[in-house]
Amino acid sequence: xxxxxxxxxxxxxxxxxxxxxxxxxxxxxxxxxxxxxxxxxxxxxxxxxxxxxxxxxxxxxxxxxxxxxxxxxxxxxxxxxxxxxx
Amino acid sequence: xxxxxxxxxxxxxxxxxxxxxxxxxxxxxxxxxxxxxxxxxxxxxxxxxxxxxxxxxxxxxxxxxxxxxxxxxxxxxxxxxxxxxx
Numbered sequence: 001x002x003x004x005x006x007x008x009x010x011x012x013x014x015x016x017x018x019x020x021x022x023x024x025x026x027x028x029x030x031x032x033x034x035x036x037x038x039x040x041x042x043x044x045x046x047x048x049x050x051x052x053x054x055x056x057x058x059x060x061x062x063x064x065x066x067x068x069x070x071x072x073x074x075x076x077x078x079x080x081x082x083x084x085x086x
Numbered sequence: 087x088x089x090x091x092x093x094x095x096x097x098x099x100x101x102x103x104x105x106x107x108x109x110x111x112x113x114x115x116x117x118x119x120x121x122x123x124x125x126x127x128x129x130x131x132x133x134x135x136x137x138x139x140x141x142x143x144x145x146x147x148x149x150x151x152x153x154x155x156x157x158x159x160x161x162x163x164x165x166x167x168x169x170x171x172x
Binding site: 004006008028029030031032046049050053054055056057058059060061062063064065069070071072073074075076077078 | 090092094114115116117118132135136139140141142143144145146147148149150151155156157158159160161162163164
């Protein structure tokens with residue numbers, strides 16, 4: 001399945017969430033990651049994130065069976081290097 | 087088509103981008119909106135956004151033919167009321 005993950009996380013936890021997500025998905029924009037995952041990998045990622053997130057944190061995960069079912073369009077510049085962003 | 091729009095916009099322009107997006111889509115998370123659009127509506131939204139965005143601004147638009155082709159899962163709390171967020 002192809003995954004798009006968007007997160008809105010408290011500054012205290014956002015670094016840990018990004019680090020965890022990056023083990024499964026690739027960063028595409030501030031607070032947005034994408035990638036192909038198996039069902040098992042997806043469940044593992046959810047379990048790890050559920051152990052980290054707390055009040056007011058919100059993670060939205062969109063999944064389609066295959067990337068070809070979804071079109072991606074980008075307006076504006078490609079995102080800046082992420083090392084300074086969380 | 088069903089649209090997911092994620093934006094990473096300079097603070098000088100983000101209010102205008104959110105206001106424009108909200109005329110077409112519904113807010114679901116900080117910097118993320120969703121909704122069903124016709125091809126014409128989608129083109130109009132892109133044209134309006136292209137008139138607003140500038141250097142280092144980035145908008146990612148994911149579209150699927152119908153919402154039923156996509157699964158949405160939410161971890162954590164439902165997002166806080168948006169009036170204070172951009």
